[in-house]
Amino acid sequence: TVKRKPGIQQARMQLPVCAEEQTIMEAINNNAVVIICGETGSGKTTQVPQFLYEAGYSHPDSDNPGLIGITQPRRVAAVSMSKRVAMELGLTEHEVSYQIRYDATVSPKTRVKFMTDGVLLRELAQDFLLTKYSAIVIDEAHERSLNTDILIGVVSRVLRLRAELSKEDQEKVKPLRVIIMSATLRVSDFTLNKTLFDKPPPVLKVDARQYPVSVHFNKRTPDIDHVTEAFKKIRKIHTRLPAGGILVFLTGQNEISVLCKKLRKKFPPLSPKASARQRAVEKEKEALEEKKEVVTAKNAEVEAEDLELGEGEIDKNVDLEDFDFDEDTEDEEGFTDEEEEQEPDAPLHVLPLYSLLPTAAQLRVFDDPPPGTRLCVVATNVAETSLTIPGVKYVVDCGKVKERRYDSTTGVQSFEIGWTSKASADQRAGRAGRTGPGHCYRLFSSAVFDNEFEQFSTPEINRMPIEGVVLSMKSMNIDTVTNFPFPTPPEREHMAKAERLLAYLGAIDSDTKRVTELGRTMAMFPLSPRFSKMLLIGQQHDCLPYVIAIVSALSVGDPFIKDYHLDDARPGDSDDGGSDNEDVARREVKEIRREEVAEKERRKLARRMYYKVQTKHAGLDPTSDILKLLNVVGAYEFAGATEKFCEDNFLRPKAMDEIHKLRGQLTNLITTNLPGVDVLVDPRMCPPTPIQLRALRQILAAGFIDSVALRADLASAGAAGKGRKFKSTRGVPYRVMWSDEDAYIHPGSVLYHDSPPEMVVYQEVFKASRVWLKGE
Ligand code: ADP
Numbered sequence: 145t146v147k148r149k150p151g152i153q154q155a156r157m158q159l160p161v162c163a164e165e166q167t168i169m170e171a172i173n174n175n176a177v178v179i180i181c182g183e184t185g186s187g188k189t190t191q192v193p194q195f196l197y198e199a200g201y202s203h204p205d206s207d208n209p210g211l212i213g214i215t216q217p218r219r220v221a222a223v224s225m226s227k228r229v230a231m232e233l234g235l236t237e238h239e240v241s242y243q244i245r246y247d248a249t250v251s252p253k254t255r256v257k258f259m260t261d262g263v264l265l266r267e268l269a270q271d272f273l274l275t276k277y278s279a280i281v282i283d284e285a286h287e288r289s290l291n292t293d294i295l296i297g298v299v300s301r302v303l304r305l306r307a308e309l310s311k312e313d314q315e316k317v318k319p320l321r322v323i324i325m326s327a328t329l330r331v332s333d334f335t336l337n338k339t340l341f342d343k344p345p346p347v348l349k350v351d352a353r354q355y356p357v358s359v360h361f362n363k364r365t366p367d368i369d370h371v372t373e374a375f376k377k378i379r380k381i382h383t384r385l386p387a388g389g390i391l392v393f394l395t396g397q398n399e400i401s402v403l404c405k406k407l408r409k410k411f412p413p414l415s416p417k418a419s420a421r422q423r424a425v426e427k428e429k430e431a432l433e434e435k436k437e438v439v440t441a442k443n444a445e446v447e448a449e450d451l452e453l454g455e456g457e458i459d460k461n462v463d464l465e466d467f468d469f470d471e472d473t474e475d476e477e478g479f480t481d482e483e484e485e486q487e488p489d490a491p492l493h494v495l496p497l498y499s500l501l502p503t504a505a506q507l508r509v510f511d512d513p514p515p516g517t518r519l520c521v522v523a524t525n526v527a528e529t530s531l532t533i534p535g536v537k538y539v540v541d542c543g544k545v546k547e548r549r550y551d552s553t554t555g556v557q558s559f560e561i562g563w564t565s566k567a568s569a570d571q572r573a574g575r576a577g578r579t580g581p582g583h584c585y586r587l588f589s590s591a592v593f594d595n596e597f598e599q600f601s602t603p604e605i606n607r608m609p610i611e612g613v614v615l616s617m618k619s620m621n622i623d624t625v626t627n628f629p630f631p632t633p634p635e636r637e638h639m640a641k642a643e644r645l646l647a648y649l650g651a652i653d654s655d656t657k658r659v660t661e662l663g664r665t666m667a668m669f670p671l672s673p674r675f676s677k678m679l680l681i682g683q684q685h686d687c688l689p690y691v692i693a694i695v696s697a698l699s700v701g702d703p704f705i706k707d708y709h710l711d712d713a714r715p716g717d718s719d720d721g722g723s724d725n726e727d728v729a730r731r732e733v734k735e736i737r738r739e740e741v742a743e744k745e746r747r748k749l750a751r752r753m754y755y756k757v758q759t760k761h762a763g764l765d766p767t768s769d770i771l772k773l774l775n776v777v778g779a780y781e782f783a784g785a786t787e788k789f790c791e792d793n794f795l796r797p798k799a800m801d802e803i804h805k806l807r808g809q810l811t812n813l814i815t816t817n818l819p820g821v822d823v824l825v826d827p828r829m830c831p832p833t834p835i836q837l838r839a840l841r842q843i844l845a846a847g848f849i850d851s852v853a854l855r856a857d858l859a860s861a862g863a864a865g866k867g868r869k870f871k872s873t874r875g876v877p878y879r880v881m882w883s884d885e886d887a888y889i890h891p892g893s894v895l896y897h898d899s900p901p902e903m904v905v906y907q908e909v910f911k912a913s914r915v916w917l918k919g920e
Pocket residue numbers: 159182183184185186187188189190191224225228510529530531532533534
């Protein structure tokens with residue numbers, strides 16, 4: 145029996161799931177799978193494991209002696225929830241434990257184990273029957289993270305196996321209980337999926353008390369960045385509105401750090417009367433935030449956190465110093481004139497919250513704020529459903545989310561900040577109504593919400609390249625991926641194609657379709673398998689620094705401004721730099737009086753300079769767009785990585801900066817995870833030698849082994865054919881591997897102006913009125 149402290153017991157009884165304890169346990173005892181839906185904060189994560197524990201699960205002498213396992217898509221939730229449940233049960237961290245990729249408290253005495261879904265997936269690779277466990281709780285299923293989806297698929301099979309084996313020998317094998325928990329009612333992908341569960345599992349709805357939340361949209365969606373806008377809104381709330389915690393949703397670590405710093409500067413966390421000791425304590429606590437987690441290949445795997453690592457982090461150059469502190473006169477929804485802005489009578493207790501923040505700093509959000517202060521938590525999505533922060537009355541929502549995107553034709557992944565879904569914006573708003581009526585301030589207009597927000601977020605599996613998914617499943621020894629019961633299956637043809645590509649890359653055996661040693665190593669990198677392959681074979685002739693630069697550039701995307709956007713980029717307008725000739729030309733342009741002519745001339749000039757730059761960077765190898773990319777990355781670092789260089793070379797500064805960061809990260813991953821491999825961290829590189837250039841072309845071809853196009857005349861002439869002679873590539877058709885349609889070399893390629901090569905390795909094929917090839 146469990147003896148809880150009276151305060152804890154009382155707080156539990158307020159939680160909606162506790163009213164349903166009996167119903168929930170009955171359903172679990174009578175069904176192999178049960179789905180529990182309940183509003184965030186209703187007590188699912190903290191209480192359901194305790195119900196299981198009290199019902200005898202995990203007790204050595206019971207019918208269900210195995211561990212109670214609870215999975216989370218986020219490390220932060222696994223750690224903090226295990227601590228909370230241990231405390232509520234009055235047990236130690238060796239009994240209620242957690243395990244995340246690089247940290248664990250598990251012991252032989254562990255009864256309840258919180259872990260990330262990635263950890264359980266890896267355990268499945270060792271022990272497919274999950275023999276250690278009597279019950280598995282899969283939490284936050286509504287998030288539809290890739291690992292959760294795959295986990296639900298795998299576990300549906302484990303269930304059947306365990307049931308069959310236990311029929312054969314009831315003493316030795318016990319059936320497994322599975323509980324899927326979701327913060328929303330949108331679970332039909334699981335319940336109605338026949339390949340997943342033979343008969344639809346029961347869905348238990350927990351009615352949560354939710355106070356009304358008034359939603360206030362901005363009149364207009366501001367063009368200034370949302371961090372500045374959030375700052376303004378917080379300032380208004382804090383200076384004008386009654387007591388109550390503020391929860392702010394931003395997209396990533398950088399934005400959060402910037403905003404916290406600014407808020408702390410504007411509203412010091414302690415009153416002027418605070419003692420020196422109080423100040424020292426506060427300083428010490430803030431210092432908890434500074435400890436950085438080390439990024440290794442292992443923890444850079446496909447966990448939700450990784451979106452916060454700064455991959456593709458949009459550096460908005462948020463500079464609030466410039467920000468206009470004058471009150472805007474425009475009246476605003478949610479604020480009336482009576483509410484004069486006044487000196488706030490309470491200090492603002494500002495806390496950041498994101499997954500990579502050290503645990504000790506994260507847990508501060510659950511502490512009561514110092515007496516007389518107002519709590520203000522600045523968080524990522526992690527506060528949307530994973531963690532419930534007590535006492536929140538106001539929510540400020542930027543409406544954005546950083547998401548992994550995937551372009552299935554180019555195979556290139558990106559991390560982009562875009563609008564979140566209506567469902568998730570409503571989740572965020574709901575956070576304001578836990579303890580009483582609340583307010584949600586949306587930093588965008590209702591028109592944007594109505595017209596530009598999707599109803600629901602896309603499951604991660606559809607935002608991921610399939611070959612990456614397939615490779616990680618194979619590295620878990622799930623071999624027949626095409627039969628796998630995905631909650632939302634990718635297309636069959638896509639999966640077969642992914643397997644073919646993996647076989648070409650040597651990641652899986654082409655006959656057995658099983659993962660190879662090389663494949664296992666490739667699975668470590670948070671990259672498309674073709675890029676991982678290039679990195680792993682990139683060590684020959686000291687090419688690795690170049691391969692890292694190329695892979696980074698390809699992953700980020702083409703940094704060159706497209707020539708059809710030339711009219712926006714006006715390098716001709718800047719007065720310094722450029723060669724003499726250009727200066728002369730520029731001066732000539734200025735002298736032309738009539739504006740239209742000048743305009744036309746200016747465009748012509750810009751275009752001329754644009755092509756000049758393109759030719760300059762192709763100097764390394766005039767037949768390769770990708771080596772042109774390498775050249776520009778090298779030249780950029782050499783010039784000191786300046787905006788000026790970007791402007792002069794028609795480059796997007798943001799893209800160049802992202803490439804720079806990714807290079808650092810990949811270099812780090814390789815040095816920490818491939819023993820014996822030494823790569824220079826120095827971003828500057830000497831240009832490659834001719835031997836290295838040849839090696840690089842081979843490495844590229846190995847990575848893009850499925851992306852080779854043959855000139856159509858040679859393809860039809862057969863091996864003996866000589867093919868025709870061409871003067872230019874214009875209109876010369878090529879055959880690609882995955883399509884019957886002819887493709888043509890893109891006018892933007894350095895190849896376009898030369899005679900057409902017999903074979904081309906291409907990175908992307910895209911469709912316009914024609915199918916274009918762009919590549920090597
Ligand atoms: P759900 O999983 O349904 O979203 P939880 O079980 O996470 O709900 O939370 C139930 C309640 O417990 C919430 O009101 C939350 O504020 C509180 N809670 C959770 N973790 C902690 C903690 N570490 N410290 C204090 N309160 C907590």
